[in-house]
Structures are given as structure tokens and as C-alpha cells.
Amino acid sequence: MTRDIPDGYVGRPMLRREDGRLLQGRGRYVDDIRMPGVRHAAFVRSPHAHARIVSIDVRAALELAGVHAVVTGADLVGEVADAVVSPPIPGLVPTRFEVLPTRKIRFQGDLVACVIADDRYLAEEAAERVEVEYEILPAVTDMFVALADDAPKVDDRLASNRVVHRVHTHGRPDDQERDAAFVVETEFHQQRQSHVPLETRGCIASWDQGREHLTLVTGSQVPHPLRTQLVRRMGLRDGQVTVESPDVGGSFGQKIALYREELIICALARRLGTPIRWNEDRLENLQASCHAREQWCRTRIMADADGRILALTLDIVEDFGAYCFYPANYIAEVVGIILTGQYRVDHYRYDLTVALTNKCGVGPMRAPMAIASWVMDGTLDALARESGLDPIEIRRRNMLSAAQLPYDMPGGETLLDVNIDETMEAALEHIGHARLRADADTLHGCGICNVVESTTYGSRFYKNSGIGGSGHEAARIIVEPDGTVTGSVGLAASGHGYETAFAQVVGDGLGVSPDGVAIRLGHTDAAPYGMGSRGGRGGTAGGGALYECARMGQEHLLHIAAHMLGLNTARNLRMIDGRVEKLVDGAWRHAGVGIADIARLAYFDPLALPEGTRPGLEFYRTFDPPPMTFSNSTHACRVVIDRHTGQLTITDYVVVENCGAVINPLIVRGQQIGAVAMGISGTVLENMVYDAAGQNLSSTLGDYAIATACDIPMIRIHEKATPGSRTPLGLKGMAEGGVMGAIGAVANAVNDALAPLGVRASRLPLSPVYLHGLIHGHAISQH
Known part of the structure; x- marks a missing residue:
């Protein structure tokens, strides 16, 4: 039998295999897991934004039958190490904090017991029933006020609330102004937001006293780094801890850090010798999990008379909240x-400053450099108006x-492999860039945003940035004795479609059908140590590692197949859909040997293998990507603003x-649409608001608005890819x-619509109240 070389599996729009169980309610989320004898945890949280803890009385709580422990910060001193964030980065102030505060709380929702x-x-x-006496302290909730010399200190150990000040200079920007025809200053303010995953945080911790082994089941994006943090904070060894992340109902960056709640649950499971579970409610999630985005630029x-850029400077100030779960320069630095x-x-x-305030701590959210x-x-639009x-x-001249x-x-x-000149011209053609005239009732605008996405x-990026850790990913592939494959x-995964896409990658690299490939993720005992899911690294780092591992595996399989066929070399052999084919007279023919035959030999008759070949079929490979990989896109949109509302x-x-x-066009399209929808939601609706006393005014979904399907337009996506x-x-x-792209395209379209009025929207969200104020001359003031 002969046939032409078939297309590979990478690039095919295959249906997501994980959807079969998820859409039928057969997923395995943390709350679905049942464990005999498990006890439940609840946290006492501060109603104040800033206060000293005078006393905590737990007696009334302990009087309830079925209450086994009420633990305060003093009870955990010496049992769990403080969190220390102190990479050797110039301009970064080292910080540390306790797992449970013993002296004072720093934001509304902070942990007490x-x-x-x-x-x-x-x-x-x-x-x-836990009674806490507080000495209320002045709160600071504005990052500019927090930077003042006389501002209340959020962290008493520090000299001020300024935890980062870093300056990076390339060339001589200050010397260019004398030759500039135009010098334009522009402000941008992105509001505080939160991630709002469908599945809030939660965990189950159990301690096996006999084996002295901790098992933590939690929805995490980074099981191995989470384990590393656990062992360091609890004084354990890596081999004493298993982290399992089953199905995860959304993350968007919120489920990267080891939070204090999870650490406390693990410590108490070890202390009490019983499994303990904790599930966060929506109020806790919005109030006290992790926030993001609050930045002023x-x-x-x-520029010269033709609009060509002579120099550019950026000042960026970020509100990092009350605690540093990450190096505080990280998010602002990537923007710069x-x-x-x-x-x-x-x-x-770029000149970046990061301040602590009496608000929930900040971390990365999908596109931290958003x-x-x-x-x-x-x-550039402001330069054009001026x-x-x-x-x-102007974009064309500077691109x-x-x-x-x-x-x-x-x-x-180093920027490479991008083509914004092509994507922008194509976007302009598809959107039609002619201006629509404003009328008595509406303002029309068209916005363009070019995106370079790291x-x-x-x-190498982490090394150059002074941040500890690695950017590599590791893959393991096992061809089982029956010829099926486990990668x-x-x-x-938290909605990425990895089980499908990675099966396609392994199928392509190994030469087998993806239907015979099982993908195992999210378990530190089952998977090799990797850096987890964050940013856009999953397909590139994880898929890259799996593909290289699979290619190595195919080479090994064909080496054995050549021996089985009595050949001296595997040069004229290939593996297709698990069958070995041989090139004969210019045509590929089935050689009568398949992957199942090779597997049986490798596992059950190792003496028949080629000399020096080890028994079994297990392969391991790591892949360390370039310092930074770039994708790009152009977003264009049209908007209408009602003058009256x-x-x-x-x-x-x-x-x-x-x-x-x-890898899979269906999955990529879903990711693209989801990202645009998230950007639009944050641009026009979402806003985490605190009052001057530090009270969170948006800690329910009745107050923190997120976009629904009714708010998202039809998104037309076109591809113009370069590998x-x-x-x-x-x-x-x-x-x-x-x-x-959504943030920039929508905001730029709004400002295009407002341009005839001589006003500009400089802050998000673009709410009706804010836009009405700009249109009618009574906009809310903002830094």
C-alpha cells in the first residue's frame, strides 16, 4: 500500500477533548473532591483597612461543639516562615510579612484568625464569635498620597511606602528636546481590577503522619513552583510534598502565588493530623484574593516636524496594595x-515607582503589561492631535x-518575528478608516492599536532582570507497553485546551494519532518539574518541550524498528499514525511493524533490542525558550457615544x-476572543473602588460589573502569521x-470621537458617567 505524506496534526482544528467531561458536569474541581474525615476552615477577616490588633478573644468560638481549633498569628510563629521578597534588584526594597498578622492588619479583608x-x-x-479589639489607624488608599513623606506607613518595617524606584535610560532623551518641533505630554490611568475566575480559590490539605508527607489539592497555575514555596515556608523537603491541581475553573494570573490561606491550611493539617479544606466565597475573592492593573502613566x-520620534520618556506609578506577593517592580518593569x-x-x-497602600495586594492579571x-x-494619537x-x-513613519x-x-x-506594518494595513482595510460625522445625538470614533505582545x-530574561527562577519547561513521554502514549x-490547565493541543503536538512529533495520546498535567508527582502556566508560555514552552521530546522518542522508536526489520539504519523509515513505513522505490509502504510491536519488544523482550538499548520507552526533554518571544497584532474598532447619556x-x-x-485553530480562536472580551470588560466596566477610609465599595458582583455576552461585539479575526x-x-x-489591543483600540476610538469637542479620556473605565462629564465639561478629576 502506498500513500502521499499526510498532513501533520499540528494546525488542525480538532475539537477539545476535555469539553466532553467539563460540559457534562463531570469535571474534577477542588469542590468536587470528597475526602473522609475532612474538616473545614473559615477565616476571620478585618473590617478595617488599617489597625493595630490589641487583643483577640477566641473563647466564645471554642465553646461551640464541633469547633476544633481557632488559630491566631501568635500560634504560628516559628511554625511557618515569613514570606520574604528580596531579589537583588537595584531600587527594589526587600519586604517580608507573616502568614497571619500578629501586630496589625493592612487592608479590609486582611487575615486575623x-x-x-x-x-x-x-x-x-x-x-x-471571635472578638477582636482594634486600634484603628489612618489608612492611605491613594498611591500618590502614599508616596508623601508624612503618609501613614503601610509596613512599619519600611522607611516609607515606596518599595520600588527604578530608572532605565537608553541614549540621551533629554538632549533631544532642543531639536523637537513638537513636545507632547500625555497621561493614562488604568483602574484597579480583579480576575473574577468562575472558580474562586480553594484547597484541601492532608498530612500523612506515618510517611510525613503533605498533599495539597488546589487550583494552581504553577504546581511545582507552588510546591517549592511550600517546602521553604514549612521547613519540609521537596519529596515530602505533593501538589495536585485538578480541573481549574479559571485563573487569569490569580492562582500563581502561594497565598497565606493555603499555607495556613497546610500548617494546620500538619498540626491537627486531619484533612482540612477551605473554599473561598465570592466576597472574599473580590475583597481579599488578588487585585491588578492600578497604574498611572x-x-x-x-518629534520632528514630520512626526518622527526623536525621544520618548515614561513615568509610571503603580499601586501594589498592602503586601508584595511578587517583586514589586515586576509588572511595571515589563510595561517599560x-x-x-x-x-x-x-x-x-522609563522611570517607575511602586507604592504600598491599604488595599488588597496586587499580582499579575492576564496581560500584566496590558x-x-x-x-x-x-x-502617538496625542502627537497627531497636537x-x-x-x-x-505618524505610525507608518515611525514603524x-x-x-x-x-x-x-x-x-x-531584541524584537524579531513581527509584522505590524502588515497587520496594521490589513486592519485598516477591514475596518474602513473613513471618519463618520458627529450629529446632534451621537459621536463617532475609530481607534487603532498596534500590539507587540511579549x-x-x-x-535569560529572568537572569538579566535579577529575578530568581527559570523560564524552561520540561516534558516526559512514555510509550506504554500496549503502544499508547502518555505525555x-x-x-x-485552567481553560487552555492543553489536553487537546498537546496531544496534537505529541502526535506530530512521535508519529502517532492524538487519539492514542493521554496528557497528564497539574500533578507534581506525575509531571516533571516545570514553571507552570503563566503569560503566553504554555504553547511555546510546554508545546516546544513536548515536541522536542516526541521527536527524540520517534528517533528511538525507528532505531528499534530498523533492528526488527533487519536494517542497518532507520534513514528510510518513518512513523505515521503509529505505523512504521519504509521508503521503497520512491513510495512509502507499510513495513509490517507498528508502535505496539516495538513497545512489546522494549518492555517484554529487552534482550532482542539493539545492543546498548535500554529497556522500556520513556523519554525526557527540557526546552528553555529565548529571553523573550513576541507575537503581534493590530486591533481596530468603531464606537458610538450618546451625547445625552x-x-x-x-x-x-x-x-x-x-x-x-x-497548534489548534479552534482553541486559538477561543483564546483570542476571550482575551478581547476581557480587555473590553476592563476598559468599559470593571472598577475596584475604595473610599478614603479603605473600605472596598465593589466587593460583590452587584457592584463590580463585568461584561456579559450582551456587552461584547462580534469580533472579526484575521490571520497574518509569521512563524x-x-x-x-x-x-x-x-x-x-x-x-x-482591546484597551488601546477602544480607548483610542473614544478619544477619536471626543476630539471635535477638544477633550480627551485619560482614565479607565470609560463609564457613561465619566464620558458624560467629559462631553458636558464636568469630568471627575484624576491624577
């Missing part, structure tokens, strides 16, 4: 590094061409995307650029 009881209802009731651009995107900027400086594209293209030049022509790549960006990374960070990688409507939305090689030149299969990643 933990109750363990027979069921959750009893634990909640007991928590309400000011750019100063210097990638800000210039695919524009040529020879002279550049504001960058809005700031860059919004700055100069009278066409904003699209790098393909011939100028690779390009050393002024932020320090996706996969390699180890594992150190990632955890300020109501914003998006009437058309186009994306032209370059995310490199695509990555430094990654297996040409993979580049694409999970976050949609957020970046």
Missing part, C-alpha cells in the same frame, strides 16, 4: 521594557520594517493577528495580546 470545624457553616459561625514625546513596541525610538527613558499598547499608540498630522501616517528586524529595543530586549520569557509537562457602544471590531504557528524563528514548530504564543 482561622477557625477549624466539622463543617463550613459551623466554621463560619465560630468565626463570627505619563509620557513625554519629542516593551512600551515602544515596533516603533523606532533611539532615545528612551496598559503598554494603549500608552504607546495613545501617545501636530495636525494624520495619526496613521520598523521587516528589513530592520531583529531590532534591539531601547527597553533592552509571550514566553526564557531563563506530561509541568503546566496546569455618555453611553458607549462598540459597533465594529477587527483583529489582525500574528501569533506564529498555530517564530527560534522555537520548535515556529510557536510564539497569543493568550494576552487581545487584552492589550
Whole structure:
């Protein structure tokens, strides 16, 4: 039998295999897991934003039958180490904090005590009986006020609330102003938001006293790094801890850190010798889990008479909340590094400052650098308004061409494998860039945003940034004795479609059908140590590691097959759908040997293997990506604003995307649409609001609005891809650029609509109240 070389499985739009169980309610989330003898935890949280703990009386709680423990910070001193965040980064102030505060609380919702009881209802009731006496302190909830010399200190151990001040300079930006025809300053303010995963945080911890082994079941994006944090904080060894992340109902960055609640549950499971579970309710999630995004930026651009950039400076101030679960420079630094995107900027400086406030701590949220594209293209639009030049022509004049790549960006990374000149022209064609006239009732605007998305960070990036850790990923593939295949990688899925996409990658690399490939994720005992799911690294780092491992496996399989066929070399052999084919007279023919035959020999008759070949079929490979991998896209949209109400409507939305090689177009399309929807939601609706006393005014879904299907327009997506030149299969990643582009495209469209009125929207969200105020001259003031 002969046949032509078939297409590979990578690139096929295969249905997600995991949807079969998830859509039928057969998923396995933390709350679905039942464990005999498990007890339940509830936390006592502070109603105040800033207060000293005078006393805690737990007697009334302990009087309830079925309450087994009420633990305060003093009870855990010496049992669990403080969190210490102190990488050797110039300008970064080292911080540390206790797992349970012993002296004072720093934000509304901060932890005070933990109750363990027979069921959750009893634990909640007991928590309400814990009496805490507070000495209320002045709270600071504005990052600019927090930076003042006389501001109340959030962390008494520090000299001030300023935990980061870093400056990076490329060239001589200050010297360019004398030659500039235009000097324009522009401000941008992105509001505080939260992740709102469908599944809130939760965990089950159990301690096996006989084996001295801790098992933590939790929805985590990073099972292995989470384990590393656990063993360090609890004084254990890596081999004493298993972290299992089953199905995870959304993360978006919220489920990366080891939070204090999980650590407390683990410590108490060890102390009490009983399994303990904790499930966060929605109020806790919105109030006390992790927030993101609150940043203020000011750019100063210097340009010649033709609109060509002479120099650009960025000042960025970020509100990091009450605790540093991450190095506080991390999020703002990435904004500074990638800000210039695919524009040529020879002279550049970014100056970043991060402040602590009496609000929930901050961490990465899908596209932590989300504001960058809005700031860059919004700055070019401001330059266009000041100069009278066409904003699209300004973009064209400053954009790098393909011939100028690779390009050393002024932020320090090397840009390559992008084509924004092509994606922008295509987006303009699809959106139709002609201006619609305003009328008595409506204002019309069209916005363009070019996005350079930093996706996969390699180890070199972390090394250069002074941050400990690695960017590599590891893969293990086992061909089982019956010829089926199991692949594992150190990632955890929370809606990514990894089980399907990675089966396609392994199928392509090994030469088998994806239907015979099982993917194991999210379990530290089953998968090799990897850095987890974050950013857009899953497909590139995880898929790259699996593909290279699979290719290595196919080479080994064909070596054995050649021996079985009496051949001296495997040069004219290949594996297709698990069958070995041989090239005979220019045609591929089935050789009569398949992967199941090879597996039986390898496991059950190792003496028949080629000399020096080990028994079994297990393969391991690591892949460390380049320092930074880039995808790009252009987003364009049209909006209408009602003059009388300020109501914003998006009437058309186009994306032209370059995310490199695509493993599964269906999954990629879902990720792209989801990212755009998340960006639109954050741009027009979401807002985490605190009053001056530090009270969270938006800690329910009645107050914290998120977009529904009714709020999201039809999103038209077009591909104009170029493969990555430094990654297996040409993979580049694409999970976050949609957020970046949506923010910039919608905000720029709104400002295009407002331009005839001589006003500009400089802050998000673009609510009807805010837009109405701009239109009618009574906008809310903002830093």
C-alpha cells in the first residue's frame, strides 16, 4: 500500500477533548473532591483597612461543639516562615510579612484568625464569635498620597511606602528636546481590577503522619513552583510534598502565588493530623484574593516636524496594595521594557515607582503589561492631535520594517518575528478608516492599536532582570507497553485546551494519532518539574518541550524498528499514525511493524533490542525558550457615544493577528476572543473602588460589573502569521495580546470621537458617567 505524506496534526482544528467531561458536569474541581474525615476552615477577616490588633478573644468560638481549633498569628510563629521578597534588584526594597498578622492588619479583608470545624457553616459561625479589639489607624488608599513623606506607613518595617524606584535610560532623551518641533505630554490611568475566575480559590490539605508527607489539592497555575514555596515556608523537603491541581475553573494570573490561606491550611493539617479544606466565597475573592492593573502613566514625546520620534520618556506609578506577593517592580518593569513596541525610538527613558497602600495586594492579571499598547499608540494619537498630522501616517513613519528586524529595543530586549506594518494595513482595510460625522445625538470614533505582545520569557530574561527562577519547561513521554502514549509537562490547565493541543503536538512529533495520546498535567508527582502556566508560555514552552521530546522518542522508536526489520539504519523509515513505513522505490509502504510491536519488544523482550538499548520507552526533554518571544497584532474598532447619556457602544471590531504557528485553530480562536472580551470588560466596566477610609465599595458582583455576552461585539479575526524563528514548530504564543489591543483600540476610538469637542479620556473605565462629564465639561478629576 502506498500513500502521499499526510498532513501533520499540528494546525488542525480538532475539537477539545476535555469539553466532553467539563460540559457534562463531570469535571474534577477542588469542590468536587470528597475526602473522609475532612474538616473545614473559615477565616476571620478585618473590617478595617488599617489597625493595630490589641487583643483577640477566641473563647466564645471554642465553646461551640464541633469547633476544633481557632488559630491566631501568635500560634504560628516559628511554625511557618515569613514570606520574604528580596531579589537583588537595584531600587527594589526587600519586604517580608507573616502568614497571619500578629501586630496589625493592612487592608479590609486582611487575615486575623482561622477557625477549624466539622463543617463550613459551623466554621463560619465560630468565626463570627471571635472578638477582636482594634486600634484603628489612618489608612492611605491613594498611591500618590502614599508616596508623601508624612503618609501613614503601610509596613512599619519600611522607611516609607515606596518599595520600588527604578530608572532605565537608553541614549540621551533629554538632549533631544532642543531639536523637537513638537513636545507632547500625555497621561493614562488604568483602574484597579480583579480576575473574577468562575472558580474562586480553594484547597484541601492532608498530612500523612506515618510517611510525613503533605498533599495539597488546589487550583494552581504553577504546581511545582507552588510546591517549592511550600517546602521553604514549612521547613519540609521537596519529596515530602505533593501538589495536585485538578480541573481549574479559571485563573487569569490569580492562582500563581502561594497565598497565606493555603499555607495556613497546610500548617494546620500538619498540626491537627486531619484533612482540612477551605473554599473561598465570592466576597472574599473580590475583597481579599488578588487585585491588578492600578497604574498611572505619563509620557513625554519629542518629534520632528514630520512626526518622527526623536525621544520618548515614561513615568509610571503603580499601586501594589498592602503586601508584595511578587517583586514589586515586576509588572511595571515589563510595561517599560516593551512600551515602544515596533516603533523606532533611539532615545528612551522609563522611570517607575511602586507604592504600598491599604488595599488588597496586587499580582499579575492576564496581560500584566496590558496598559503598554494603549500608552504607546495613545501617545502617538496625542502627537497627531497636537501636530495636525494624520495619526496613521505618524505610525507608518515611525514603524520598523521587516528589513530592520531583529531590532534591539531601547527597553533592552531584541524584537524579531513581527509584522505590524502588515497587520496594521490589513486592519485598516477591514475596518474602513473613513471618519463618520458627529450629529446632534451621537459621536463617532475609530481607534487603532498596534500590539507587540511579549509571550514566553526564557531563563535569560529572568537572569538579566535579577529575578530568581527559570523560564524552561520540561516534558516526559512514555510509550506504554500496549503502544499508547502518555505525555506530561509541568503546566496546569485552567481553560487552555492543553489536553487537546498537546496531544496534537505529541502526535506530530512521535508519529502517532492524538487519539492514542493521554496528557497528564497539574500533578507534581506525575509531571516533571516545570514553571507552570503563566503569560503566553504554555504553547511555546510546554508545546516546544513536548515536541522536542516526541521527536527524540520517534528517533528511538525507528532505531528499534530498523533492528526488527533487519536494517542497518532507520534513514528510510518513518512513523505515521503509529505505523512504521519504509521508503521503497520512491513510495512509502507499510513495513509490517507498528508502535505496539516495538513497545512489546522494549518492555517484554529487552534482550532482542539493539545492543546498548535500554529497556522500556520513556523519554525526557527540557526546552528553555529565548529571553523573550513576541507575537503581534493590530486591533481596530468603531464606537458610538450618546451625547445625552455618555453611553458607549462598540459597533465594529477587527483583529489582525500574528501569533506564529498555530497548534489548534479552534482553541486559538477561543483564546483570542476571550482575551478581547476581557480587555473590553476592563476598559468599559470593571472598577475596584475604595473610599478614603479603605473600605472596598465593589466587593460583590452587584457592584463590580463585568461584561456579559450582551456587552461584547462580534469580533472579526484575521490571520497574518509569521512563524517564530527560534522555537520548535515556529510557536510564539497569543493568550494576552487581545487584552492589550482591546484597551488601546477602544480607548483610542473614544478619544477619536471626543476630539471635535477638544477633550480627551485619560482614565479607565470609560463609564457613561465619566464620558458624560467629559462631553458636558464636568469630568471627575484624576491624577
